[in-house]
Amino acid sequence: MDEKIVRELEGIVGDEWVITDIEKMRSYLTDETAEPVKPIPVIDVVLVKPKSTEEVSAILKLANREKISVFPRGGGTGLVGGCIPTKEGIILSLERMDGIEIDRENLMAVVEAGVTLGKLMEEADKAGFFFPAHPGDEGAQIGGLIACNAGGARAVKTGVMRNYVKGIEVVLPTGEILNLGGKLIKSNTGYSLMHLIIGSEGTLGVITKAILKLYPKFKTSITMIIPFEERHNAFRVVPKIFQSGVIPLAIEYVEKDLMEKSAKRLGLTWPCKEGVAYLLIIVAETDEEAVYKQCETIAEICNELGALEPLIAESRREQEEILKIRSEIYMALKPETIDILDVAVPPANMSKLIDRIDEISKKNGVYIPIYGHAGDGNLHPHIMKVEGWTLEQYNTIRKEIYKAAVKLGGVITGEHGVGAIRREYLSLCLSDKEITLMKEIKKIFDPNNILNPGKVLPM
Ligand SMILES: Cc1cc2nc3c(=O)[nH]c(=O)nc-3n(C[C@H](O)[C@H](O)[C@H](O)COP(=O)(O)OP(=O)(O)OC[C@H]3O[C@@H](n4cnc5c(N)ncnc54)[C@H](O)[C@@H]3O)c2cc1C
Structure with missing residues (x-):
């Protein structure tokens, strides 16, 4: 980066908050995207940490004038390489703006x-x-x-x-x-x-x-772990719960081997011994009686649809532990993960999607564990490493899963976003006209294409 620009940036935020030493910014060059698909960061960058909106504005005016790329960055927990600098420019970390x-x-x-x-x-x-x-x-x-x-x-x-x-x-x-x-x-x-x-x-x-x-604050919350021997039954339960008028805070789908692996990583024990597939359901209300009533309704529905005995967690510690084990699945699988996908389909099509992904898994001899947000129709299949495979082979699997989701009325990402690594697949679920409109909108907001270039929109 030109010395004159660095001096100007220092003039805006103060010397201390402009970092040019690559060793001091290593953690800002990455995010939580799985390694095999993570973009390689460009290291000719300067890290800038503004404290106010006015400073952010001055930085962007400077960058726009000089046509320098700017990569906004939050906690770096993204899963699609969204904040990774893919061109030389400025990494803009908002961490000091924490009021x-x-x-x-x-x-x-x-x-x-x-x-x-x-x-x-x-x-x-x-x-x-x-x-x-x-x-x-x-x-x-x-x-x-x-x-x-x-x-x-x-x-x-x-x-x-x-x-x-x-x-x-x-x-x-x-x-x-x-x-x-x-x-x-x-x-x-x-x-x-x-x-x-x-x-x-x-x-x-x-x-x-x-x-x-x-x-x-909800007065009471209860986390139910509902085990099933047959995973399709778990998915059949979900619409029945909504039809009964109960809207839980969360309905997650997880499988036994994944929860055990994740719990082990945290030094905890997965408390449920029965079943192979589970729904984790959090019921929370401002009225204590309503919580118990809703749990009863859920238990009845599950029982009718072949669930095994539910496990009920009432203490805050137990409930937090269960959510923690669920949240850790990604990290537990990450070392062997090629890519964590994030497809979303109409909730009633989840069973069909999971069957289709199983077929893809068997046909190609690749392990694809699945878990996700069963109440939202949003699943996370992980494409796992196969010895000797090329990235091209994994791309074929990814595309097959995307196509299966789109065929079922879904999209390629329900929450992680497009970032750097999914943009070439956008056309699988968006029309040419939609993509053209998005590109036109980008031009209106960012005529010089300085803000997070190379993300979201296809080339
Ligand atoms: C273990 C784990 C579990 C996760 N579970 C979920 C989940 O269940 N659901 C889910 O949706 N996500 C999940 N994520 C993904 C991630 O946490 C979210 O995408 C989150 O929104 C990223 O926030 P961040 O601050 O870390 O953003 P970053 O990773 O720093 O950046 C993400 C994107 O936001 C942009 N950005 C950051 N700050 C700004 C800003 N101030 N202005 C404009 N643009 C900005 C960046 O340029 C980039 O494109 C998970 C991640 C991990 C590691």
Whole structure:
């Protein structure tokens, strides 16, 4: 990077917050994408850590003027290489922007982009509220969670990030600052630019602040582990639960060998000995009696559809442990994983998808463990390593799974996003016209293509 530009960046954020020594920024060159598909970072980059929106704006004005690429970065927990610098330029880390205010009267939090999910959950809890969204890694930052429209296990009742975001402050690639939305329950004023920025994966603007909806604390929650000998029965249960009027906070599908492996990694024991496939169901309400009533209804439905004896976790510690084991599956599988997929189909088609993936697995002799968000129709098949295989062979498997999902009315990604590694597959589920419109939108926001180039849109 040109010395003159580095000096100018130092003038904006202070010398201390501009890092040019590659050894001091190694952890900023990567994310949690599986190694075999992770993009190789370009190392001719400078790491900049602004403290305010005005500083972000000044950095983007400079970058736009000089046509320097900027790669916004949150907690680096992304799974599709979204924050990895793939061109020389600036890594923009929002970590120092970590202010948080709770507005009790409106049940909202005003949160700077660098606040981690863990910190938001903690501060909401201290103030007597609850932030239900839980994408697996609590080190993810608010900017990254909104940029990816993250989902996670607890999205069944209260939705994905988009459902929590009421307002955002965003800096455009050309440096202007926009405040979109607000502390509003209703707003119908023109096209929603806010919803366009949510899920744009750092390609349309840098999110600097957000207004997020909070929930009153649920009085009671219970986690049920429901074992099945036959996994199709687990999927048959899901629509029946919704039809009964019960909307749990989470309905996850997991398998025994994966939970045991994950628990072992954490030094814990998976508590359920029976069955091979499980639904993990979290029921949470502000009314204690309602929780017990709903659990009873779920237990009856499961019993009718061939479930074995459910295991009930009531203490906070037990419930947190179960969620922790579930969240750790990715890390437990990661060393042998080529790619973690994130396909989503209409929930009623999950059984068909899983059967189709099994066929692909058997036909090609590749192990594809599956788990995921059964209440949302969003599954995570892992393509695992096969000795001697080339990346081309894995690509064939990935494409077959994508095509199977699309044929069942689905999409190639339900929550992780497109990032750097899925953009060439977009056309499997989006029309040419949709892709053209997206490219035109990108040009309007970012005429010089400086913000996170090489991500989301196909070449
Ligand atoms: C163990 C594990 C479990 C996970 N489980 C889930 C899950 O259940 N559901 C789910 O949805 N995800 C899950 N993820 C993926 C990941 O946590 C989410 O994608 C999360 O939203 C990434 O946030 P981050 O702050 O780490 O973003 P990063 O990885 O730093 O960046 C992700 C993208 O957001 C952009 N970005 C970051 N900050 C900003 C900003 N301020 N403004 C504009 N763009 C920005 C980046 O440019 C990049 O494109 C999991 C990850 C791990 C490691």
